[in-house]
C-alpha cells in the first residue's frame with residue numbers, strides 16, 4: 001500500500017488523517033488514548049460542562065501513577081488529596097466506560113510502562129496522553145506524544161486532535177555501544193549535541209546499527225527522553241524484536257490476527273529510500289556513560305569529563321551555565337566523578353523496567369549502599385515488581401541496603417511521599433533535573449543510567465560504572 | 475458551545491511584566507505539589523511559587539510596578555518540560571492573557587491556544603528592546619495586534635510572529651478545538667473503521 005520513499009511518520013499520519021482543517025492543521029484520529037489522575041479530571045469536568053459523552057470509551061485506558069505512594073498503597077490513601085484524585089479517576093472511568101488499571105488489580109504502574117507491557121502500544125498507531133513522556137511509546141513505531149488537558153477533553157469528545165504536521169529528523173547512531181553504556185547515555189548524548197530545544201517542530205526517528213541492536217526496553221528509554229530534546233515524539237521503526245515483544249501480551253492480537261497484524265507492522269516501517277527533513281549522525285563508540293551537572297538534561301557530560309567553566313562558554317550559553325552552577329553548587333572545572341550524593345533513585349518511566357533493574361542489581365550485588373545515602377528502587381509497574389521478585393532482584397537490592405518499593409512515579413516528580421529534602425543531591429535514573437523537580441524546591445538532581453545510580457549509591461559519590469565491576473557487561 | 479458563541483481574539487491591550495531567563499520549565503511555573511487537586515481553580519495562587527520564594531520578594535511577579543500586568547515578556551524556550559496545562563492555567567488565572575518571547579515550547583504553546591492565550595515570538599534584539607522599555611517604564615500600556623503579529627510599546631511597533639494556523643484560530647474564534655473537531659461527524663468513525671488495531675486485525 002505504501003508508496004516509495006515514505007517514512008513511518010508519513011504513513012501513520014496519512015492513515016489517521018480525518019480531514020484537513022482550515023488554517024493548515026490536520027484533524028488526526030488518536031487510536032489509543034492513555035490517561036492518569038493528574039491531567040484528566042479537569043478534562044472530564046469540561047466534558048460534563050459541554051454535556052458531551054466519551055465518544056470511544058473502549059479506546060481510552062487509565063491508571064494511577066503520579067500520586068500513588070510506593071510504601072503503602074492500601075485504601076484510602078493516607079494523603080486525602082491523593083485519595084481524592086484517585087477516587088475521581090475511578091469515578092470518571094466507571095461512569096464513562098473507560099478501562100482502569102487500579103492498584104488492587106495487578107496491572108497498575110507508570111502509564112508509559114504499562115502501555116507496552118499490556119500490548120496496548122502497537123506499531124503504526126497514534127497514541128496520546130496528557131503527559132509529555134508519552135514519546136516513550138514511539139519505541140514500537142507508534143506516533144506518540146504528550147498533550148494538555150484541553151486536548152485530553154478533545155480526545156474524550158471526538159477521539160481526535162487538531163495538529164500541525166511535524167517535520168522528521170532521522171538520528172543515526174552508528175556502530176556498537178561500549179560496555180557500561182546504555183540507551184540513557186545515548187539519549188543524553190543526543191540532547192547534548194542537539195540541545196534541549198533542538199527538536200522543536202520535529203519528530204525524531206532513531207535508527208542505525210546501535211539502535212537496531214537495542215532491546216525494546218532500551219528503545220523505550222531512548223524515545224522517552226525525546227521530549228527532553230524538544231521533540232514531541234520520537235520513534236524507532238518496528239522490526240522482529242518489536243513483533244516478538246508483542247506476542248502474547250494481554251491486549252495484543254492473538255493467533256492468525258497476530259500474524260496479519262505483524263505483516264502490517266513490518267510494512268509501516270520507513271521505506272529504505274524514505275525522505276527526511278534532516279539527518280544527523282552520532283558515533284556509537286564515542287558515547288560515554290553520561291551524567292548531568294546542571295538544571296536541564298542538556299547540561300550533561302561524559303563521566304570522565306569536568307564540570308563546565310562559564311568563561312569558556314559562548315556568551316549565549318554563559319548565563320545559563322552560571323545559573324545552573326550556582327543552583328547546583330558544583331565547582332566549575334572539577335571532575336564530575338567524586339561528586340557526593342545523598343540520595344539514589346532507581347525507577348521512573350525512563351528506567352524503571354526489568355532490564356534496568358537487572359543492570360542496577362548487577363552493580364548492587366558488588367557491595368553495600370554507603371552509610372548516610374538513602375537509596376530507593378521503585379519498579380515501574382506491578383508486573384515489573386513481580387518479575388523482579390521472581391528473579392530475586394528485590395532481595396539483591398535489600399541485601400545491598402536499597403529500599404524495595406511498590407510501583408509508581410515516586411521520586412521522579414514527587415507528587416507522593418517520596419521527595420528530596422532541603423539541598424539533598426540525588427543520583428537519579430529519571431528524566432528531568434529541573435530545579436525543584438524531585439520535591440524539594442532546593443533539591444538537586446544528577447541524571448544517569450540505573451547502573452550508574454547503583455554505583456553512586458555504593459560509593460557515596462559519582463563514579464564511572466565501568467570501574468566498579470568489570471563484569472558489568474552490556 | 476457553538477462556533478458563533480466563541481470569542482474572537484484580535485487584540486490584547488495591557489501593561490506588561492518581564493521575566494528574564496531562558497528555558498523556564500513548567501515545573502517552575504507551577505511546582506508539581508500544587509497539582510494534587512482535581513480542578514484548576516487555585517492554580518493562579520501558586521504561579522512561580524518556588525522562584526518567588528527563592529527571590530525573597532524580588533521576583534517580577536511580586537514587583538509592585540508590574541502589578542496587574544496582562545502580558546508577560548519571557549526569553550527562549552518558555553514553558554519547556556512537562557505537558558501540564560496547569561502551567562498556562564496558572565499564568566492565566568494570575569492575570570496573563572498573552573506571552574511574548576523568543577521561543578515557546580511546543581506543548582506549552584498548544585495549551586495556550588486551546589485556552590485562547592496568545593504566544594507571540596520576537597527576534598532576540600526586539601525582545602531585548604521591549605524588555606528594556608518595559609523595565610524602564612512599567613506603567614506603559616502595550617498592544618498586541620494578532621492579525622499583524624505585532625506588539626506596540628513606547629519604543630515603537632515590533633514585528634513578531636504567530637504561526638498562521640494559530641493566528642487564524644484566534645482571529646476566527648476557532649481556538650476552542652472541541653466543537654471544530656466534532657464538526658467532522660461520521661468521518662471520524664469512517665477513519666477509525668479503516669485502522670487495524672481499532673477495528674481488529
Ligand code: SF4
Pocket residue numbers: 065066110111112131133348349350408409412413430431
Ligand atoms: S515516571 Fe516521571 S516522567 Fe514518567 S510519567 Fe511519572 S512523573 Fe512523569
